[in-house]
Amino acid sequence: ETGVTQSPTHLIKTRGQQVTLRCSSQSGHNTVSWYQQALGQGPQFIFQYYREEENGRGNFPPRFSGLQFPNYSSELNVNALELDDSALYLCASSLRREQETQYFGPGTRLLVL
């Protein structure tokens, strides 16, 4: 059974640029959630995707957007990057939308200069 994978592992961008992060969910999992973890804090919920549709969104601006594909993999897109977007971005998958236990990938470390 393959776990959650994310790419890339690290990324450096400059303010104003756009970034796309990718996630492959654990085998058989149809729900993907994205979290942002700033240094010294717990992960903060960005949004969740279920069967290619957004299924809940946290307190993040519209420049944070996402996609889920038919194979349940997902992308997180961030436009007009700001310095405060520097963080670890975590993807998590769960077996079904109603299941609370989420399994996390290793994350993508984004640095915005």
Next chain:
Amino acid sequence: DQQVKQNSPSLSVQEGRISILNCDYTNSMFDYFLWYKKYPAEGPTFLISISSIKDKNEDGRFTVFLNKSAKHLSLHIVPSQPGDSAVYFCAASGGRETSGSRLTFGEGTQLTVNP
């Protein structure tokens, strides 16, 4: 508005002794609680969970206790081992009709188990 709080940023314990990590929450809609362990440069790893219909759940060396009236949960690790040294996050979910199964996390507690 910090709905899940872990008031101890760090905890140091001797190998073989009990580690007790605490977590408080304010949102009465939360009905499912989880503990995750995180090593540096890795994603959080699921440890153990508890539903609000229970007050205790055990899995090997890990036990989670839930006190709904106090809106408090704790994770007990017995016996503690040096490999348990990591950041531990408490997380909660609830109100799935409006918020999906999003997890709300605490700030984490750094556990250090000394040999």
